[in-house]
Structure formats: C-alpha cells, structure tokens
Amino acid sequence: MARETAFNIVLSVLLVAAPVATSLLGEPFYVTLATRIAILALAAVGLNMALGLGGLVSFGHAAFFGLGGYVAGILAVHAFNMEPMFAGIPGTKLMPVIWLVAIVACALLAFVIGAISLRTSGVYFIMITLAFAQMAFYFAISWPAYGGEDGLSFFVRNNFPGIDTLRPLSFLAICYGLLGLSLVFFHRLQHSRFGSALQAARQNETRLAAVGIRPFHVRLAAFVISAAVTGVAGALFADLNRFVSPSMLSWQMSGELIVLIILGGVGRLYGPVAGATLYVLLEFALGGITERWQFFLGLILLGVVLFARGGVIGVFAGRPRHG
C-alpha cells in the first residue's frame, strides 16, 4: 500500500510540475497535453467505478463522454447566439451550470441504459452497452440542428467565476481540480459500504444476494454514478477543443477509455491517471514519428495484458490488498 501511495504522489507532482515548468519556459503546448491527460483520466476514473470496482465492462461510456460534450457545446452555442433552447430555456456559458446539466443528463441516460443492460452480463453486457452508444453516435450524426456529422464549434471557451479560462494553465487547474475531486470520491466510494457491496458483486454475485443485497440495484447505482463522472469529463473535453463532434460518441472512444484503465491498473485509484499519462505521452511521442502509432500502443497493451495484469501501477506497487 505504501508503495502505491508513493507512486501516486510522484505521478501527481510530475503532472503538476511538468506543465508549469514548460509553460514558464515558453512551451505552452505541453499544458494542452497535460489538460488532455487530466480530462481523459477523469473520464476513465468514472469508468473505473463501474469497470474496476463493479466488474462492469461498459463498452459504451463514449455515450456519456459525448453527451457531456454536447451539453457543453449546445448550451454554449445557444448562449453565444443569445437564442433560447426549447421551452424558452436560455443557454449558458457558466462551467459549473454546464457540469451540473451534464451530470443530470448522463445520470438519466445511464439509468435507462443500465436498467436494460444490467439484466445481462459478460459479453452480452459489453455488446448491449456498445449498441446503445452506437445509437447515440448515429443520432448525433443524423441530427442536423447541432452540426450533424461535421460537429459543433463554439468560439470562446466557457467561463468559470473568478478564473480566466482562456489561459491554458487556468483551464488546466480547473481540470486538475475536478480530477482531484473525482479521485477523492473514488477513494471514499471504494472503502464505503456501497463500494464493499459493489466489489462483492464483481467477485461473487450469488454471495451478495445471499447476504440480502440485490446485485442489480448496486450495479445500477454504480453505473449511473460512473456515467455522471465521465459526462463531466466530456464537457471539459468540449471546452478544451471548443468543438464537439460525433467522434466523442464513437466506439473507438469507449475502447480508448477501457485501454486507459487496463494500461494503468484496473480498479486502482490512480490506474486511470497512470493510463491516461502513458497513453497521451505515447500518442505524442510516437505520433510524431509515425501515423501508425497505435500499432505500438497495441504491442504495449499486449505486453500489459500478458505480463503485467495490474497495469503500470501493478508493476510499481504490486497487487492490491483489501481490508
């Protein structure tokens, strides 16, 4: 446990120090890189609640990532054009309001998807979550009001009270703040009564039922919470790029989130952070050399799955322990 904590602290310090240092040296590009890491990590922390703690291999979390993105984009565009949405509700450029809307929207969508998908398990659950995400993907493509296939651009990043979000370091600070909050939440969840029931559902669902807890209820709650966290990351991702497109809803996006978690360490607190760091750095380093950088990602993933099941964190800190 101590080694894992040390690893987490070192990684946190590096993730803060590196962009600040390069920014001072006049290389703001690395700040964008760190922001990407933070946002993907946040999305994966969300997925890690369902996948890592609950063993729910959702291959459809892009639906929530994309929905969060579209919430940010649609609200921003309406606010920018000063035209109300349906029922006269105005748009907004306030990030906290956008996040709240993203959380509620994703929770509702996840409740519906989860209530249906969680009646299945194993490979069927993977396929049915994928199917729902694909529905969302094609819906976004074929809905012309918000850009359809071309996506939706907004010109200025949304606002946060008291912070100039246009400064890259300030926006990075917001992303780190939310990532930090999500990690605290994950940690509390993991050791709570709910987390205990959720992890028992992964290990042995008959046992959970035989102590008097219905696995379905626990999993559904976890799926909803997980989706809400991923949705907030989607809203931030839209703000990073000032652009939302159906690609945020694609199955490749769902796969990417799963890959991040496997790279970093399934069910580990910092698994998504380590995974996102490795992923984005590889994309940057290898992407400069070859367009086929994902070939090398594939090799690394193969290595992790065959020789280091615990991911990067497993290599540094060994197997997890339960109290």
Place this chain on the structure above:
Amino acid sequence: MAEPILQLVGLSKSFGALKATDDVSLDLRPGEVHALIGPNGAGKSTLIHQIAGTLKPDTGTLRFDGRDIAGLHMAERVRLGLARTFQVSSVALEFSALRNVMLALQARQGSSFRFFKDIRSDRTLTEPAMAVLARVRLAERAAVPAAELSHGERRLLEIAIALATGPKAFLLDEPMAGMGPEGSKALTSFLAGLRDEAPILLVEHDMEAVFALADRVSVLVYGRIIATGTVNEIRRDPEVRRAYLGDGA
C-alpha cells in the same frame, strides 16, 4: 405445537419430463433441526434452490415467517431472515474473512447505499463482525483474504456470514462437505447449539452428523418425500431402508 417458521405445501418443479420436485410438503418448526436426506440425484439441491429463491417452483406454496415468499428475490428472503449456506463454499474471495462478515452485517442494517464513510473504521460493523468470527473460532484469521483460508475455514466462514445476517431460520446445504472427521465433529457440536437461536433445515450426506443432530428427518427420493419422522422412526422405516440406507443398514 408451535407454528412452523418455514412451510412448503405441494411444491413441484419439472425440467421437461423430469419431475425434480414432486408435490413436496415439509415444514420447519422453532427450535428443531430438520434434516433432509436422500440419495444423489433425489432433488435435494433443486428443493433448496426453490426455498432460497434461485429457482422458481412450478406450483405449490412457500411460506416463511407468516408470509408467502414464492415471488421474492433471494436477497429479500435473506433480509426476512432465511439464511443459507452453500454446498460449495461461496464467499467473496478477495475480501478478508472479516470483510465478508461485515458485508452481511451492513445488509442486515439495511445500509448498503452509503457512499462516503470508511467501513474499515466503522465500529458498528467491525465489532459485531469480530464477535461473529469469534463464535466460529475464526477470530485469529479475520484479516486473511478468503482465498487464502483452508477449505474447512471457508466452511466456517459461510456459517459466520449466515449468522451475521440475523437469521430466523438456517438453510444449510451440506455444511460438512469435505470437512474430515475432526472438523465434522466440531461443526456438529456447534450446530447442535445453534438450533435454539434459529431452527435449521439441514441437507447432509454425513449420516453420523444427521443422526446426531436431527430432531426430524425427511427422506427425498426421486423428488418425492417418502417418509418424515424422528431419527428412530426413519431408521426403522422399511421403505427408507430399501430406497436409501440399503438393506444392511
């Protein structure tokens, strides 16, 4: 006579042409150990599954503690007080023994949707869980992951978990399975004291344990109950001897 806590009337379950449970009526009264015996394939497991809630009977009624439980999920039956153990130990293997018992306690307290408080320092869970582990003499092994417990220890952990759910009746599916003579003897004497806490419906192959523990015995053959009675009545019953114990018994 005291009102039975668990009552099965005319329970039937077929798989295609096979009648796995054929018009079974059976009850469990306060303070007793009621053993269910029968040769392999007699339908004991199918019957247990229907009582516990993993299988739905085709016809018949199933009453527990004064209410019809046939439509309830297994988890709801457990919350009403119907605790069960499994023929093959079924615990959360990554969790310590203590945490397995704590899981049952939180279910009993009806509080699994708490998201923040750390259970490792929650004395409303840890203290009663240690007390239950001490009862089955597993207290020193509390911190050991269930996966690293011996077979016998896991059997005891199953019983500890069942105890922690706060049962009004126990459904014990071959608790002696694979225990060895020493372990069986110890468990038999432990179960003997348990009947005052809650009556036990005991499925068991170990005849020594059955004859030592049971107040009543029901014999299941081809899905039917062919006899119910005290240990002595069952020993003398010619039909039972023919069907099950073998003529030489």
